[in-house]
Structure formats: structure tokens, C-alpha cells
Amino acid sequence: MSRFKKIIVSAIAGMVFFATVNVNALAQASTDTKSQPSHWAEEEISEAIAKGLVPEELQTNYQSNIKRYEYVLLALKVFDKTGKQVNTENEKPFNDVLNHKYEQEIVRAYNAGIIKGDGKGNFFPDNYITRQEIASLVVNLLMRISPEKDFSVKNSYEYSDESEISDWAKYYIDYCFENKILTGYGNNVIDPKGNATIEQSIALLYRLAKNEGIIDEQAEESEKVEGIRGPVKIEELSQERIEAFVGEYNAETFDIIKKTAENENVEITSFWDKSATLLVKENTISLNSPDFEKNIFALVHDINDELFLETFKKLIKANFINGEKGVTLLEQHLNEMKRGELVDVYEEISENERFVIESLKDDVDNSVSYLMAFIQKKMK
Known part of the structure; x- marks a missing residue:
């Protein structure tokens, strides 16, 4: 089997969890399993933990929606695997993270160029992250990991719910859509304000880390x-x-x-x-x-x-x-x-x-x- 075919299959499998699949809810046979990963995520989460990509704080409640600060923790795990250093030029970029339990990590992520605020000194660390915010974070992370890549959007895209996409997010949505990182629902609905679960987020960043060659894909x-x-x-x-x-x-x-x-x-x-x-x-x-x-x-x-x-x-x-x-x-x-x-x-x-x-x-x-x-x- 050609490597090209295997990559395509893996990429589409990666899209499925992030795009539409409500089968997790349909197929879950137990009502008391939110603290455990869903069947589809078990192996990847296990591997991500083994590779040091999942902070201890996120090794539970896998099927719950993920908050903005929690996504930062995951992104930093991937970023740190690159060995790149962060120069802290702004120690207080956000007013609403002062004295937050993860203030230091949020400040690092900001200075690394992975996250941005609302332009008014706020980050809203405890809000659930939205799909358009995930698109922004992921693209910014990729830009820091592989700055030599071409991050331009080659085509023009229209979505049924385009009016719900914030102006600042359109580029990030288009880039993720074009590169199969984020896909739409039926009728070309992108759901920019929708949320993601912890297990979906771990799987997405784990796959990105593998695709970018950040972690060793070879078994021991x-x-x-x-x-x-x-x-x-x-x-x-x-x-x-x-x-x-x-x-x-x-x-x-x-x-x-x-x-x-x-x-x-x-x-x-x-x-x-x-x-x-x-x-x-x-x-x-x-x-x-x-x-x-x-x-x-x-x-x-x-x-x-x-x-x-x-x-x-x-x-x-x-x-x-x-x-x-x-x-x-x-x-x-x-x-x-x-x-x-x-x-x-x-x-x-x-x-x-x-x-x-x-x-x-x-x-x-x-x-x-x-x-x-x-x-x-x-x-x-």
C-alpha cells in the first residue's frame, strides 16, 4: 500500500472527529463515561500521554468541552517538543489572567505567538474555546513550528453560516478548511462558534505533532x-x-x-x-x-x-x-x-x-x- 494512500486515510480519519461525528454520543453505551476517553480516542490519547503531549490536568473528563486555557496547555506541550525558546517581552499581556492558576503558561503562549487576546487586554481563559478560536490557535502554532512554510490561502471559500464567522477569523477558518484541519457540516455549515471536547483537542494536536515530525512516530x-x-x-x-x-x-x-x-x-x-x-x-x-x-x-x-x-x-x-x-x-x-x-x-x-x-x-x-x-x- 502506498504511503500516499495511508496519509490520505489518516488525514480523513483525523477530520472526522473534528467535523461532524455525533456518533460518539449515539454509540456511547454508558452514561457515566465522560471521565474516560471515547473508544475512538483511547489509543491516540494513550500514545499522546506516552509522548508527553497531555498535561496531567487534562488526563480526565475527556468528553467534556475544553476551555481556552486548557487548549493553551496542550499547545504548549506541542510547542515545547520543538525545543524552541520563548523570549518573554510582555509579562502582563492580559488583565484577566493576573493571578490565574495558569497565568505563567498563558503569558508564555502569548509571547511565543501562539495566542492573541481581544485587543482590549483580555484573554477569557475560562471560557470554552470555539472552533474559530481553535483555527486561529492551530494556525499560529503551525507558523511558529514551521515558519518556512507557505501559509497563504490558495482559494476562496463561502460557508452557509459565514455571517457568524468573525472578521478576524476568516483567514484562519479558510486555511484550516483548505488544509483539511477543520471541515464543515452538511450544507457547508462551518459552525465557527461551536465548541470542542478535550479528547478531540488532544487527538487533533497529537496528529499535528506527528505530521510536523515533532514526535517520533517509530515504535521502540x-x-x-x-x-x-x-x-x-x-x-x-x-x-x-x-x-x-x-x-x-x-x-x-x-x-x-x-x-x-x-x-x-x-x-x-x-x-x-x-x-x-x-x-x-x-x-x-x-x-x-x-x-x-x-x-x-x-x-x-x-x-x-x-x-x-x-x-x-x-x-x-x-x-x-x-x-x-x-x-x-x-x-x-x-x-x-x-x-x-x-x-x-x-x-x-x-x-x-x-x-x-x-x-x-x-x-x-x-x-x-x-x-x-x-x-x-x-x-x-
């Missing part, structure tokens, strides 16, 4: 031997890890993954005791089994890929009591998806099982991708 040698991160070779996995995975799922699931990975167009990108991720050409399949639920998710860019469909169906049947019903629901909507139609399904299959399909439309080229999931709540 011990991890390479066990095949934890991709590309993972089945034959390099330790027997202990295989047994742990089979114990969490079953031997049939492992055999399906092993057989599918024999295809040259398939890559195992991660393999853990309780999770695994497969890249099947342009599509991604992810198995997860946190404490509160077991699920299988698929991010689908090519619904006509028969190998993907066959693998996804087999994994559903092998892991869920009513998996056959999930496969039936998928097949009922398959022709619609193959025609590129918008399909949205949320079906309670049983008291603790549900099947979800959500359409993800790219307003730039009008292409439609799909997020599909089968979720089973674990009974205590």
Missing part, C-alpha cells in the same frame, strides 16, 4: 518485536499478546484478521490486547474492547471494496450475539451507499446492542464516506 525496539504498532506482522507478535487478544475476543476473530492480512492491500496498523486496527485499501476497521463496551467501527471511503465488506461482516458475526442482524441491516442499505447516497441508521438491536451508520459528506468535492459501527454494552 521492544514494541517493534511484539508488533504493537503498524505495520504489524502477525508472525512477529508474541504468543503472549496473541493469547491475550484471543482471550478478549476469540480464536475466530484472530484467524479472520490473520487471513485478511495476507492480502497485499491490507495492513494491520495496530494490535493490542484489547484492540486491533486494519487498513483495507482505503477503508479502516477498528476493534475495541474497553471496560464498558465491545465495539467494531469502520471508516469507509470505498463501499465497493468486497474484501472490506466481507471482513467487516465476518468480524461482526464472530463477536456479537446478534451480529447477524447487524449484517442484515448493513446489506439493506448497501445499494444506497454504493450509489453515494446519504444514509443514517441508528438501530437498537437488543437491550445492549446497537448498529449505526452515519454519512460523512465532504463539502469540497461532495464525496460521501460512511462511519459504521456495532456496539455491545458489557453487562456488569
Whole structure:
């Protein structure tokens, strides 16, 4: 599989969490999990913490909205990884951060050029950050990390809710939109005043740090031997890890993954005791089994890929009591998806099982991708 294809898949996956996906709310099987990351974010958050990108203060309440000062803490973690120094020329840039618990960090971020205030001496550190503010912060951060890059906007963009975009934010919104950092909702709605969660913010900055080469993407040698991160070779996995995975799922699931990975167009990108991720050409399949639920998710860019469909169906049947019903629901909507139609399904299959399909439309080229999931709540 070409590196170009892998980069495209990763980039689109990165957009999904930031743009529209309310599946987190639909699919969350437990009502008391806000202190834990959602299934989709678990691995990236774990890796971000391991790389020292997440301050201790933000290692909880992952599904809560993030405040402006908290985003500063995350951005500084990324900035500090570059080894760049900050000259503090203005020690009191904002009146409303004096004596704030994180005054020092906010002042550093200002002097580093990462943040700006309202022009009247205020930063509003405890307000929830908005999407247009995130766009500004991210672009300013990228400018400080890679000043040699071209940060001009090449095209002109119009949004359905353009009147809600502040004048100062238009450039930042356009840059993030053009570079797939921030995408719109349906009907080209950008939602500039909308908020983001802590886990979304960690994932976004973690991916930016990887894309900019700030953190080492290579696994440690011990991890390479066990095949934890991709590309993972089945034959390099330790027997202990295989047994742990089979114990969490079953031997049939492992055999399906092993057989599918024999295809040259398939890559195992991660393999853990309780999770695994497969890249099947342009599509991604992810198995997860946190404490509160077991699920299988698929991010689908090519619904006509028969190998993907066959693998996804087999994994559903092998892991869920009513998996056959999930496969039936998928097949009922398959022709619609193959025609590129918008399909949205949320079906309670049983008291603790549900099947979800959500359409993800790219307003730039009008292409439609799909997020599909089968979720089973674990009974205590």
C-alpha cells in the first residue's frame, strides 16, 4: 500500500472527529463515561500521554468541552517538543489572567505567538474555546513550528453560516478548511462558534505533532518485536499478546484478521490486547474492547471494496450475539451507499446492542464516506 494512500486515510480519519461525528454520543453505551476517553480516542490519547503531549490536568473528563486555557496547555506541550525558546517581552499581556492558576503558561503562549487576546487586554481563559478560536490557535502554532512554510490561502471559500464567522477569523477558518484541519457540516455549515471536547483537542494536536515530525512516530525496539504498532506482522507478535487478544475476543476473530492480512492491500496498523486496527485499501476497521463496551467501527471511503465488506461482516458475526442482524441491516442499505447516497441508521438491536451508520459528506468535492459501527454494552 502506498504511503500516499495511508496519509490520505489518516488525514480523513483525523477530520472526522473534528467535523461532524455525533456518533460518539449515539454509540456511547454508558452514561457515566465522560471521565474516560471515547473508544475512538483511547489509543491516540494513550500514545499522546506516552509522548508527553497531555498535561496531567487534562488526563480526565475527556468528553467534556475544553476551555481556552486548557487548549493553551496542550499547545504548549506541542510547542515545547520543538525545543524552541520563548523570549518573554510582555509579562502582563492580559488583565484577566493576573493571578490565574495558569497565568505563567498563558503569558508564555502569548509571547511565543501562539495566542492573541481581544485587543482590549483580555484573554477569557475560562471560557470554552470555539472552533474559530481553535483555527486561529492551530494556525499560529503551525507558523511558529514551521515558519518556512507557505501559509497563504490558495482559494476562496463561502460557508452557509459565514455571517457568524468573525472578521478576524476568516483567514484562519479558510486555511484550516483548505488544509483539511477543520471541515464543515452538511450544507457547508462551518459552525465557527461551536465548541470542542478535550479528547478531540488532544487527538487533533497529537496528529499535528506527528505530521510536523515533532514526535517520533517509530515504535521502540521492544514494541517493534511484539508488533504493537503498524505495520504489524502477525508472525512477529508474541504468543503472549496473541493469547491475550484471543482471550478478549476469540480464536475466530484472530484467524479472520490473520487471513485478511495476507492480502497485499491490507495492513494491520495496530494490535493490542484489547484492540486491533486494519487498513483495507482505503477503508479502516477498528476493534475495541474497553471496560464498558465491545465495539467494531469502520471508516469507509470505498463501499465497493468486497474484501472490506466481507471482513467487516465476518468480524461482526464472530463477536456479537446478534451480529447477524447487524449484517442484515448493513446489506439493506448497501445499494444506497454504493450509489453515494446519504444514509443514517441508528438501530437498537437488543437491550445492549446497537448498529449505526452515519454519512460523512465532504463539502469540497461532495464525496460521501460512511462511519459504521456495532456496539455491545458489557453487562456488569
